[in-house]
Each structure stands twice: as C-alpha cells, then as structure tokens.
Amino acid sequence: MSKHNGDKAAAALLTLANDPPHTTWQSRGVQRLLDNNLIWAQSTTDTDPDFFSRLAHQQSPEYFWIGCADSRVPANQIVGLAPGEVFVQRNVGNQAHHSDLNCMACLEYAVTALGIKHVIVSGHYNCGAVRAAICMPQKTEALVNYWIQGIRDVRDEHTDELAQIRGLSARVDRLCELNVIRQVFNVASSPVVQAAWDRGAELAIHGFVYSVDTGLIKVCIVVRGCCEGLWVVVVVV
Numbered sequence: 639m640s641k642h643n644g645d646k647a648a649a650a651l652l653t654l655a656n657d658p659p660h661t662t663w664q665s666r667g668v669q670r671l672l673d674n675n676l677i678w679a680q681s682t683t684d685t686d687p688d689f690f691s692r693l694a695h696q697q698s699p700e701y702f703w704i705g706c707a708d709s710r711v712p713a714n715q716i717v718g719l720a721p722g723e724v725f726v727q728r729n730v731g732n733q734a735h736h737s738d739l740n741c742m743a744c745l746e747y748a749v750t751a752l753g754i755k756h757v758i759v760s761g762h763y764n765c766g767a768v769r770a771a772i773c774m775p776q777k778t779e780a781l782v783n784y785w786i787q788g789i790r791d792v793r794d795e796h797t798d799e800l801a802q803i804r805g806l807s808a809r810v811d812r813l814c815e816l817n818v819i820r821q822v823f824n825v826a827s828s829p830v831v832q833a834a835w836d837r838g839a840e841l842a843i844h845g846f847v848y849s850v851d852t853g854l855i856k857v858c859i860v861v862r863g864c865c866e867g868l869w870v871v872v873v874v875v
C-alpha cells in the first residue's frame with residue numbers, strides 16, 4: 639500500500655473511531671452487546687473475583703460439544719456450564735464428518751490436548767438442516783445442499799422406518815435422533831477416538847437431542863468403547 643493510500647485508510651479509521659455510538663444501525667446493534675458485556679464482566683467479577691485470572695491461565699473442560707449452529711441451542715446455557723467448562727464446535731446439522739477438518743481438528747485437540755472425558759453430539763428437534771434433508775430439492779445450488787448430504791444418507795438408510803411415521807414434523811424429529819446417532823458413531827470411529835480408547839483413556843461419546851419447545855434433553859445413545867470390532871453401547875433409542 640502506498641503512503642498516500644495508507645494515509646487515506648488511517649483517516650477512514652479515524653473517522654470511524656470518532657463516529658459517536660448510536661448514530662448508525664450498525665453501532666446501535668452491536669452497542670447492546672458491548673453494554674451487556676460490561677454488565678456481565680462486572681457481575682461475574684463481583685460473584686467470583688478470581689474468575690477471569692483463573693481462566694486466563696488454563697482451560698480444562700471435561701466436555702467437548704458438537705452441536706447445531708441453531709441460535710436456540712447455546713451449549714453452555716442449556717446444560718448450565720460456565721465459560722471454561724465445555725469446548726464447543728457447532729455447525730449446520732451437528733455433523734461430525736471425517737472429512738470436516740474443522741470438526742476433526744477440534745476433536746483431536748479436545749481429546750489429545752485437553753483430555754476431555756465426554757464428547758457430546760447434540761442435535762435438536764425441528765432442526766432446519768434435518769428438515770432440509772427431507773424437503774430440499776437436491777438440485778438446489780446452495781452450499782448447504784452439499785453440506786446436508788450426510789443427513790440425507792442417514793435418511794436413506796432408514797427409509798422404511800421413516801415412511802411409517804405419519805406427519806412431516808414427526809418424521810423430521812425422528813431423523814434428528816437418527817442423525818445424532820450416526821454422528822456419534824462417526825466420532826467413535828474416528829482415528830483420534832479409536833487411538834484414545836487403545837491407550838485406555840476414559841472417554842464416552844453421547845448423543846443428545848434437545849427440545850426447543852421444552853428446553854429438555856433426551857439421551858439417544860452413549861458409546862463407551864470398541865472391543866474386537868463391537869461397540870460398547872449403553873443406550874439406543
């Protein structure tokens with residue numbers, strides 16, 4: 639960048655910095671978050687004066703949460719965990735593809751660096767991604783159409799069961815459960831988790847489905863290990 643352009647950029651930044659808050663829709667929208675942040679940081683410090691200094695030095699969560707990106711399903715909030723207690727990766731439809739480097743890198747870090755003991759795949763009923771896997775025309779060009787193919791594969795594996803369920807909403811909700819179960823096995827069969835179990839690590843993979851209507855979680859499956867090619871499964875619904 640030339641000096642002249644650099645001066646122009648600096649001038650633009652200065653103008654933005656001097657722009658008083660609450661004058662544009664952008665600043666109004668974000669200012670509320672900054673105000674909330676001040677209140678939250680102060681009240682947290684009032685309750686626990688060492689909270690931030692403790693977290694600043696180390697995070698040692700016991701849980702890794704793979705959840706849907708849906709704004710109604712915030713991981714910490716719905717299971718009552720504070721910052722520092724759960725490592726989180728969220729994506730559309732709470733999927734754990736082995737080809738998803740983001741999810742697999744988070745899983746690797748969670749298991750090998752953080753030493754978490756529980757991986758939780760959490761879906762939710764009435765999930766838009768799952769509904770799209772049933773209703774969205776496959777010729778749709780949007781990227782989400784590619785992304786939900788894994789859920790379509792689950793749908794196709796359970797065609798007979800889903801066909802017997804009356805009503806689209808009920809079919810979507812059952813596919814939400816089946817998708818979570820599939821993603822749990824994707825996590826369980828990942829090299830990171832298989833190697834951890836080989837080392838004798840205490841590690842369980844849980845499948846949750848959350849109800850946005852009631853705020854309650856249903857446990858669909860827990861996988862605790864793999865022995866001679868057989869899964870050690872606690873519950874399946």
Ligand SMILES: [Zn+2]
Nearest residue numbers: 706708765766
């Ligand atoms: Zn969703």
